[in-house]
Each structure stands twice: as structure tokens, then as C-alpha cells.
Amino acid sequence: MRDGFAGYHPAVNALFFALVLAGAMVLDHPLCLAISLCGGAACHLSMMGRQKTGKALWYVLPMMALAAVVNPAFSHAGATILTYLPSGNPLTLESLAYGLGAGAMLGGVMVWFACCTHVMTADKLVYLFGRTAPALSLVFSMTLRFVPRFSRQLGLTVQVQRGLNGGEEPDGLWQRLRLGVRALSIVITWSLENGVETADSMRARGYGLPGRTAFSIYRLMERDRLALAWLMGWGGYVLCGALAGGLGWRYYPTLRGTAVTPLTASFFGAYLVLCFTPVILDWEEGRRWRRSASKI
Numbered sequence: 001m002r003d004g005f006a007g008y009h010p011a012v013n014a015l016f017f018a019l020v021l022a023g024a025m026v027l028d029h030p031l032c033l034a035i036s037l038c039g040g041a042a043c044h045l046s047m048m049g050r051q052k053t054g055k056a057l058w059y060v061l062p063m064m065a066l067a068a069v070v071n072p073a074f075s076h077a078g079a080t081i082l083t084y085l086p087s088g089n090p091l092t093l094e095s096l097a098y099g100l101g102a103g104a105m106l107g108g109v110m111v112w113f114a115c116c117t118h119v120m121t122a123d124k125l126v127y128l129f130g131r132t133a134p135a136l137s138l139v140f141s142m143t144l145r146f147v148p149r150f151s152r153q154l155g156l157t158v159q160v161q162r163g164l165n166g167g168e169e170p171d172g173l174w175q176r177l178r179l180g181v182r183a184l185s186i187v188i189t190w191s192l193e194n195g196v197e198t199a200d201s202m203r204a205r206g207y208g209l210p211g212r213t214a215f216s217i218y219r220l221m222e223r224d225r226l227a228l229a230w231l232m233g234w235g236g237y238v239l240c241g242a243l244a245g246g247l248g249w250r251y252y253p254t255l256r257g258t259a260v261t262p263l264t265a266s267f268f269g270a271y272l273v274l275c276f277t278p279v280i281l282d283w284e285e286g287r288r289w290r291r292s293a294s295k296i
Helices: 008-027 032-075 093-119 122-129 134-164 174-204 222-243 262-275 277-294
Strands: 081-084 091-092
Touching: 008 032, 008 093, 008 122, 008 222, 008 262, 032 093, 032 277, 081 093, 081 134, 093 277, 122 134, 134 174, 174 277, 222 262, 222 277
Parallel strands: none
Antiparallel strands: 081 091
């Protein structure tokens, strides 16, 4: 699947994810949380397709539901009492709303991190931080690569273990558990050895030494400069709105937010445009491809 946003300069990708992740974790207005979650899901769908997005939401939605249920079960603050729980504690509208908000925030952050790991590959991280913080960039790039490589290697190890068993699924829960523990032990050993080998290989190549140069395929082109200006413009406007209190919201003791005015509505609109930037760029690139194909 063609992903136009991933083809931009690493600085554009890094700035975008820094802005949306900061917004997802800081802005707790319900509308901002909804925009962040929907924008992250739309970007995930645009980047990785319907099947992978559906699989990701299969894990994210239960986490959101769990966060939404846990808060009103343990927190009983708030002025609006809806009913009383069997334990005698009140169930308040504010605690329920805070739980829903926390769940939406957790889901938005998880989806944005999934998009970030897809776009910010190891070579992009090394390009961005290799000179200023070589050790940090190496550790960060290895961390982002760890989960997909670990999952892929675990699947291969399980297949090998089944092959040694004649290609048949082990009978009984205890046998399947032994297979899983054996495969997990093998993969953990592999990951530790792979990390040591990677560090030794990078050290042998002189990674991080003063004056060392590195080849890079990334060049800051005109479209990248326009994209940076676009992100800084919308991100700066959202930041101004947040500092001015235009995106403010409180859950306790009562639900209250900033009054809706054309100015505050423009802040939400700017955040909407910011979160849907990859979708806009992918749509624009697709439109250009279709126009070019129609001329052939």
C-alpha cells in the first residue's frame, strides 16, 4: 500500500508525531480526545490498510473499555450522583466521564504510537539523532524495531517447534504451555544475543566517533519545507489556543469547559486539520497519481 506521508523527510514525520502525541497526552477536552482518536484511526487505516487497522482496534477498544470502567468503580468524586453501587458508594457522572476520557486518551496514544513505529523506521531515527545523540538514537531505533521483530521471530520459532513435533498441534493444555514457554525462552535468548551483536557491529564500524560521516538518502526538498511550515503553523495555533485556555476542560467537581465561540471553534478545527494531515497528504498524492495516469 502506498503511503505518501512516510515518504516525506524524517524531520516532517518526527515533528508531526511529536505534535500529535503531545496533544493526545495533554489535551483532555472530550472533543480533542475524539479528534485525536479518530485522526489516529484514520491515519492508521491510510498507512496500513483495513485489515491491520481492524486488528489494532481489536486490542485497543478493550483497553479503552477497561480504563472507562475502572475509574468510576474506584473514584466516587463528583457532584452529579447517577445511582449507588452495590457497595453503597455513589456512581457519579463526573467519574464516569473521566473514565471515558481516560480510555479515549489511552486509545489515541496507542494508535498514534502504532503509526509512529510504522513511519519512524530505524534509519530515520539514526539520521535525525545519530550525530547529536548517537547512543540514544541507537537504543531508540532498536526499541522501536524490537516488538515487530520479536513477534515475527516468535511465530517462526513456534512453527519450528511444531515441525519437530511432526507438524501437529500438541495435545492438552500442559503440552501447549510447554511449547509456548520453550519458544519464548528461545526468542528471549535470540533477542539478547541480537542486541549484543548489533552493538558490537556498530562499535566496530565506528558509530558515534567524532568526525564520522554517514551516507543518507534523505534530502530536504520544497515539499518537505512546505510540510514543515504547515505543521508548525497549525501546531503553533493549537498551542496558542491551549495556552489561552480555549481548549480547557475540567471533570471535577462538575463538568465544565470553555465557552464555545468562533475563536475556540477555530482551535478545534486547527487540531482536526493537524491530526488528519497524513490523510490529507495521502489523498493529495493519490489525486496527483490519478491525474498523471489519466494523461498517459
